[in-house]
Amino acid sequence: DAGVIQSPRHEVTEMGQEVTLRCKPISGHNSLFWYRQTMMRGLELLIYFNNNVPIDDSGMPEDRFSAKMPNASFSTLKIQPSEPRDSAVYFCASSLQGTIPYNEQFFGPGTRLTVL
Amino acid sequence: AQSVAQPEDQVNVAEGNPLTVKCTYSVSGNPYLFWYVQYPNRGLQFLLKYITGDNLVKGSYGFEAEFNKSQTSFHLKKPSALVSDSALYFCAVRDGGSNYQLIWGAGTKLIIKP
Numbered sequence: 001d002a003g004v005i006q007s008p009r010h011e012v013t014e015m016g017q018e019v020t021l022r023c024k025p026i027s028g029h030n031s032l033f034w035y036r037q038t039m040m041r042g043l044e045l046l047i048y049f050n051n052n053v054p055i056d057d058s059g060m061p062e063d064r065f066s067a068k069m070p071n072a073s074f075s076t077l078k079i080q081p082s083e084p085r086d087s088a089v090y091f092c093a094s095s096l097q098g099t100i101p102y103n104e105q106f107f108g109p110g111t112r113l114t115v116l
Numbered sequence: 117a118q119s120v121a122q123p124e125d126q127v128n129v130a131e132g133n134p135l136t137v138k139c140t141y142s143v144s145g146n147p148y149l150f151w152y153v154q155y156p157n158r159g160l161q162f163l164l165k166y167i168t169g170d171n172l173v174k175g176s177y178g179f180e181a182e183f184n185k186s187q188t189s190f191h192l193k194k195p196s197a198l199v200s201d202s203a204l205y206f207c208a209v210r211d212g213g214s215n216y217q218l219i220w221g222a223g224t225k226l227i228i229k230p
Contacts, residue, residue, distance in 0.1 A: 004159070031216065043160075043206070043220045055216070091159055102148040102167060102210055105218070107159030 004108035006092050012114045018080040021111045024073055025094030033105060034067055034077050035091040043091075049075065050097065061086075082115045089113070118143045120209050122221035129197045129228050137192040137224045139207030148210035149190040150218065151181055155203045163205075166190060177201070197228045 005024040013019055025032050034046040047057045049069045057067070064083070069075040079086055089112050093105040121140045129135045141147055148167050152160040164175025171183045181192045192205060204223045211217040 033216075042222050045217065048216055050216070093159075097216060102150075102165070104150065104162040104165060105160075106162065107152075109157075109159045 004092055004094055004106055006090075006108035006111050008111060009109060010112050010114075012116065013082055014116050015083055016081040017115075018078065019082045019086075019113060019115075021077040021090050021092075021113070023075045023077070023092030023108060025075070025092070026106055027073065029094035029096050029106070030072070031095045031097045032069060032075050033093040033095075034075070035093065035107075037089045037091060037110070046077070046090075079113075082113075084115045087113055087115050118209075118211055118219055120207055120219050120221040122205075122207055122224045124224050125222075126225045126227065129226070131199055131228050131230050132196050135194050135197045135201070135226065135228070137205050137207075137226060139190045139192065139221060141188055141190065141207070141209045141219075143209050143211065143219070147183075147188075147190075149181075149183065150208040151175065151179070151190075151192050152206045152208065153177075153203050154206065154223070160206060163192070199228045199230055202226055202228045 007022045030051050032049040036044045046059045047067045048055050052069045067077045089110045091107050091110045093107045095103045095105045119142045150165045151163040154160045163179050164173050166173050166183045174180045179194050183190050206223045207221040208218040
């Protein structure tokens with residue numbers, strides 16, 4: 001298995017531009033998480049999908065952020081318009097949640113976003 | 117309030133010596149505890165977890181962790197450190213009010229010196 005795949009690995013953009021981050025979870029996993037990592041705030045959960053349905057988006061910073069999961073093998077996180085304070089590493093993670101109370105999450109390599 | 121604390125920002129250990137990375141937690145209900153490692157410019161990788169059963173949990177790369185309910189701790193250990201163990205280590209605990217939300221520690225940078 002190739003693991004969780006994220007693209008692009010690096011993104012440099014200018015303030016005001018739209019940014020789209022992409023994620024392909026591990027096949028068979030039914031849960032997908034988007035995280036943001038910064039030095040100041042550490043690892044923050046942005047949104048959680050289960051069976052392609054957004055369950056918890058309380059971590060999404062504001063309306064500029066949106067996420068979709070049109071099918072079990074693809075998700076996007078969009079920032080429009082982007083701002084310098086959005087600069088961070090964005091991780092996608094997937095897991096299999098079921099009768100076992102807690103399966104581990106598998107993380108992608110991350111997308112390092114720089115907004116100038 | 118539910119929380120995870122990693123009291124040390126950085127731990128320095130000589131190669132070959134035993135290492136310990138500390139983690140304490142506070143959650144409602146039964147704790148489900150995890151350790152993850154992050155190498156530079158990489159995503160987090162799962163090391164081990166405690167759900168129930170034996171208090172000593174063995175994981176990847178020779179790491180183990182001991183669950184101590186009375187001290188609400190879940191310290192990560194390895195008998196003999198390798199330079200390649202140098203990385204950022206995160207402790208996480210399941211939020212008792214959620215079936216998916218993890219509460220993450222701030223991370224501990226482990227530096228193994230040759």
